[in-house]
Amino acid sequence: MIGSPRHHPALPPNADRWDESKLGDTPDVDTVLVARTRAGDVAAFESLVLRHLRPVYQLARRTLPAGTAADEIVVDVFVRAWYNLQPCDRTPAEFRTWITTATVQMCREANTRQPRAHPHR
Template sequence: MMEMARAHPLDATALDPEVELVARARAGDRDAFEQLFRRHYRQVYAVACRVLPNATEAEDVVQDAFVRAYGALGGFRGEAAFSTWVCRIAINIALRRARRLRAQPASLTEVPEGGPAQEPADAADLECLVEQRAEAHAVRQAVSGLPDKHRVVIALRYFEGYSCDEIARLLGCSVGTVWSRLFHAHRKLRARLGSAGKEAP
């Protein structure tokens, strides 16, 4: 009987262009790393903005994070996505910088997307818009006053839309720890916002 040819598993680089970029960057291809930088810059910058008080500090963190990531590529095993790995580096740098500079908590304002906001159609819409923005500002101010470990999980979960599993990978902790921090953050926010009649995220 003719022996059937054994199927060979597909090379991961053939399935995921990012895996190929990482492999090329690890081999010293600076252009490949530049592509990784362009792919993930906005994501890393948005995360840094949730920890630090101003855009300039966040930009410095992004640059530092990618420089460190490039130098540490040899130790990147691919157990998490490259974006998760570099975001974790950025979060750690941002938290250390915030503590070292004794910075005020980040305002957690939205990262600008560019372009003006749409004008409300009438006075009723304007009143509703003002009320919504006032409530959003109150919530962000309350979140800004939380301890670092609580502020970061709230920001990543509700402002950036990460799942608890993703947050756990970003912070290098268990999902249970993320849930615990979210629980305590919610309790603190309810206490801060309750008297103002606002609702925690």
């Protein structure tokens, strides 16, 4: 499984300054984290990743055929999220809905790229 981005060497030294516990667990947490991410707050994006990592990974595992690396899809989904949340782009209305849709789309793309086994060969 994917390790915690908190310990990733590419993150800046102040990446852990964001304390999500200050927000509580209200429906608006993602909205605040998306806004902070769009403002360039890497730690807010890290919180989004940590909040959604498990459901995205589980969805990828259920959607992909056996033997397909769900980890790679999950990484690609969050990379896509990072670029789609930049200030010049449109903000998804509901991050959870957007990230779920992106996961399903990327799994479908992976399924079409993967060669199918031919039972009669």
